[in-house]
Amino acid sequence: MRILSIQGSPRHAGNTASVLAWVEDELNQAGHTVEHVELCELELRPCLEDLSCQEVYDRPGCAINDDGHAIYDQMLAAEMIILASPLFCWSFTAQMKTLIDRLICMCKVFDLEAPVFLLQNKRFALVSTAAGPEEGNMDLIAETFDRFVEYTHAVPAGKLLIGHCTAPRALGPDIQKRARTFAQEITSPA
Numbered sequence: 001m002r003i004l005s006i007q008g009s010p011r012h013a014g015n016t017a018s019v020l021a022w023v024e025d026e027l028n029q030a031g032h033t034v035e036h037v038e039l040c041e042l043e044l045r046p047c048l049e050d051l052s053c054q055e056v057y058d059r060p061g062c063a064i065n066d067d068g069h070a071i072y073d074q075m076l077a078a079e080m081i082i083l084a085s086p087l088f089c090w091s092f093t094a095q096m097k098t099l100i101d102r103l104i105c106m107c108k109v110f111d112l113e114a115p116v117f118l119l120q121n122k123r124f125a126l127v128s129t130a131a132g133p134e135e136g137n138m139d140l141i142a143e144t145f146d147r148f149v150e151y152t153h154a155v156p157a158g159k160l161l162i163g164h165c166t167a168p169r170a171l172g173p174d175i176q177k178r179a180r181t182f183a184q185e186i187t188s189p190a
């Protein structure tokens with residue numbers, strides 16, 4: 001399977017990147033093709049709501065001239081997309097939220113009679129880490145992810161939510177095992 005893995009923490013070797021590296025390692029070992037993107041290295045400006053993208057049906061058609069176009073192409077070429085983000089104020093990082101907003105250009109919904117969803121049937125997975133607990137803390141990022149997947153007509157492949165993270169070096173073998181099992185689960189036939 002061709003997989004695009006998008007790391008959305010500004011820390012390139014933080015908790016999220018560490019967990020994601022185990023997921024990617026397992027995917028690579030299983031023979032999948034994994035493309036990794038460090039979102040915070042890219043120039044990605046916020047959606048301007050210019051909506052000219054809604055007048056183009058066969059491609060993103062986004063009017064913002066930045067690295068978003070490279071990510072759109074990578075997403076369209078992938079069968080599965082992993083969104084990885086630490087929990088920032090109960091949600092995605094600003095960088096990942098910016099990308100998610102920009103993906104409105106993949107959903108041509110302004111003509112209600114004939115909507116087009118360019119990410120339809122792509123599998124999406126979520127990886128998130130947080131300092132606090134999973135319960136009553138990571139529920140909003142999980143809910144936002146679920147609604148995003150539903151809205152884009154994509155397919156939910158799974159969510160890996162890891163609470164009580166301190167430093168990357170403190171992520172133990174139990175977390176590594178969860179990450180590897182998660183990689184196997186999200187690529188198993190539906």
Ligand SMILES: Cc1cc2nc3c(=O)[nH]c(=O)nc-3n(C[C@H](O)[C@H](O)[C@H](O)COP(=O)(O)O)c2cc1C
Pocket residue numbers: 009010011013014015016017086087088089090091129130131132133137165
């Ligand atoms: C701006 C900011 C906001 C945060 N908000 C939350 C939060 O709402 N809940 C939580 O449990 N942890 C929160 N954290 C902690 C991070 O989610 C946690 O340390 C995470 O594992 C960092 O991942 P990283 O090393 O990949 O960046 C926040 C950290 C920062 C810097």
